[in-house]
Amino acid sequence: MAKEDSQKPQDESRRRFLKYSGTAIGGVVVGGVIGGIIGSSKKKTLTEEQPTKPETPIAKPEKDYNQALMFFSQDHFLITEAATERIFPKDDLGPGAKQLGVAFFIDHQMASAYGINGRDYMMPPFYKAETSQGYQLSFKRRELLTLGLEALDEYSADKNKKAFVDLTPEEQDLVLTAFESDEVKLKGVPASTFFVMLQNLTLEGVYSDPLYGGNRNMDGWRMRNYPGNQMSFLDVIEKDEFIKMEPLSLHDHLELG
Incomplete structure (x- = not known):
């Protein structure tokens, strides 16, 4: 105590x-x-250390980095964009070649081994071929395309006193028809050969996988109700009715994987 x-x-x-x-x-x-x-x-310390509420980030528009020029000059790209739009124009059924990015697809093809005929035998001698024999010329695809695009502009200037991209759609159609029917003389190659190649490339750009630069947002496939690159059809293959599916790109499988 x-x-x-x-x-x-x-x-x-x-x-x-x-x-x-x-x-x-x-x-x-x-x-x-x-x-x-x-x-x-x-x-004072508590006030200074009070965390501020984060501001809601402003949604930035999505960028498609696949839409970049690899071969074309700006002028050649614009001519290609205008010409392919007349071959596959926008209508009530869906977008045209321009909106689908077809000119980018063609640009990327020309920048690849395909553009320099990397898998074709391109050694002389060269002989005039029959129509059924296909492409038998010494021009590489990118050379033929460049030659044809410049000829489109030159012919338009001679005929209409304007560049091809400045012509009305109706005038552009007449110019392309002149190439298709061989009314125009190119340097050592039929004008129709150039036109047929441009036409084929346009359709390939409309319906190819978007991974290659065209068929933007797979809208080319949607116009045809084409399912694209699905992983499997096992759940629908035996059904009698038509099954409409949201298309998938090869790129979608990379994300899913």
Whole structure:
């Protein structure tokens, strides 16, 4: 008991010191000069450290980095875009070649091994071929396409005093028809050979997998109700009725995988 009594004044003295010094047990701030300073400091710190609400990010428009020129000059690209739009124009059934990105598809093809006939035998001698023998010329595809595009512009300037891209759709049709029927003379190659190649490339760009630059958003497939590159048809293959499916690209399988 004597020991407990001897500690009592010391405990009361400690409590008195804590009370009048402006601090408090358990971290609770009390009045007084020191308490006011500490309280003000803590309030300021809490205000500064208060996390601000993150702003809602502004949705950025999606970019298609596949839509980039690899071979064409800007002028050749615009001529191709205008010519393919007349071969496959926009109508009530869906978008045309321009909206489907066909000119980008053709550009990418010309930048690839296909454009330089990488898998074809291209050594001389070269002979005039029959129509049934297909392509038998010394021109590489990219050379033939460039020659034809420049000829479109030159013929338009001679005939209409305007560049091909500045012609009306009806005038562009007449120019393309002149090439299709060999009314135009190209340098060492029938104009119809160029036209047929451009026509084939246009249709390939409309219906190829979007991975290759054309058929933007798979809208070319949607016009035909074509399902694209599905993983499997096991669940629908035995059904009698037509099953309309949302098309899938080869790129979709990379995301699913």
